[in-house]
Every structure is written in structure tokens, then in C-alpha cells.
Amino acid sequence: MSLFKFLFGSKAENSEEAKKVDDEKSFDVLKYDGVRALKIGQADYAVKCLNAALEISDDLECHDYLSQALMRAGDLPGAIEQVNILSEAQPENVDIYLRKADIAYMMEDYKMVGDACEKALLYDSDNALALYMYGRACMAMGDDANAVAMFTKSLAATDSFGDAMLLRGRAYLRMGDVDSAADDAEHLMRLNPDNEDVLLLSAAVARQRGENDEALNIYNKVIDLNPFCTAAFEQRAALRREMGDDAGADADIDALREINPESDDQDIARRVDESRRAIDPFGIG
Secondary structure, three states: OOHHHHHHHHHHHHHHHHHHHHHHHHHHHHHHHHHHHHHOOOHHHHHHHHHHHHHHOOOHHHHHHHHHHHHHHOOHHHHHHHHHHHHHHOOOOHHHHHHHHHHHHHOOOHHHHHHHHHHHHHHOOOOHHHHHHHHHHHHHOOOHHHHHHHHHHHHHHOOOOHHHHHHHHHHHHHHOOHHHHHHHHHHHHHHOOOOHHHHHHHHHHHHHOOOHHHHHHHHHHHHHHOOOOHHHHHHHHHHHHHOOOHHHHHHHHHHHHHHOOOOOHHHHHHHHHHHHHHHOOOOOO
16 A cells, blocks of 8 residues: 555545445434424425435435425425326335325326326226225316216225215216215215215205205204304205295305305305206206
């Protein structure tokens, strides 16, 4: 070994080793702080810490936590970028595609939801959640027939998936298949007789069958269970108006003003009209 290398080489090697140790310590601290911040709801700080950690070392777990932090911080496109990194590294990880589908749904990018669900189903064809999310995206795009198909497959994979049956019932109603919607509503009522969403589906079925008094009784029950359920007030107001009970409809609209004082009369009238069209989608009532 030359004298020069003996005097200076080992010092350089030690310096590089020391920097490596310092970087590892900094990475661990930043990653730990980011994860801790994420767990206590400090999403913005978590994003800063995790981004700084990734500048030191490209770590898949950091990308995973960063995607969650960006979701909570409201940066949904940024969260998608992180999920894409994860899916490239782990192309057979179904949970990654499900997270992507969830984020895309919040972005109202329903095509992306469908693409992500298809990837998940490629590796797990009976994944009930992927089928449900795919059906939900189809429904959001107005493709009720495919939505029903996806919800039915989801229920075949796990018959305890009440949300899938609830949305399938709504899709059946929008398609005009009242009997199938009624079957789903009746099954759900046996399982969750006091669930607001189930009761509202049952009321919509009753309305489509012309059983207005029954629908009105169901809306009354929902409001008794939850005096702040705006959907029940909106739908009851619409039904009362159609039944000629203008005083009752006006009382429901007054209740909506109290529940949502920031809403103006035009906004309330629009929502009530939407409720009327929702329970009479073909304009035959």
C-alpha cells in the first residue's frame, strides 16, 4: 500500500461510510416521523417527512405510506402517482389496485376505477370488493346493467356484502325492474330493519308500486330514527307535493332550511325536484 493511500484513502472511505450511516439514520427518523404524523392525522407534515425520506432512499413502504398521506391531504393525483409506483414494483398485489380504484372513485374518474378493478380481478377473479367497486363505477357512469352484473358476482363471492345488494337494488329501480329491487329491499330489511339507506330503498320501491301511504310511513320512520336525514325530508317533501299535501311538503322544506341553513331556497327546491324525479324516473307518477 502506497503512503498516499495509507494517509488519505482510509480517511475518504471512513468519510463515505460515515455519510452512509448518517443518511440511514436520517432516513429512519424521517420515515418514523412521517408514519407517526400520518397516524395522528397530520397529513401535510407526513407528506413532507416521507418525501424527504424518499430523497435519501427509494423505499416501497415509504411510497405506500406517502400514498395514504397524500389521500388524506387531498392530493389525489399525487396519491395515484405513488400507487402507480407500487403497482409497477408489485404487479400482482391486489390491494394496490383496490386502493387505486378507491382513490380514482374519489376523483370521479370512473374509467380509471374500472381499469384498476380489472387488474385486481385478473389476479383474484372472485374478489368481492373489486367486483363491488367495479359495479359502483358502472352505476356512476349510468351503466346499470353491468352494475347489476358486478354486484351479483360480488354477492356470489360473499353473500354478507350488504352494500352490494343495496346498490344493486337502486340499479334495478333505475332500470325499472321494481320486483327485483323489492326482493333486495326485503332481504336487506330482514337483516337491517332500522338502516336508513335500506329504509329509503324500501320507500322508493313502495313509491314505484304506487303504494304512497306505505312510502310515507317509511319516510316517517327514517325521520324518527334520524331527525337530520336530509334525504328523507327531501323525498318526503316530493311525495307529499305529489299527493297534494302542500302544507306537509312546505313543512319538510322548512325543516331542510333548519338542518342546512347555508342552503338557499333554490338549492333546496332543486334537491327536492331531484328526489321527485328519483322516485318517479319515468315521469308516470
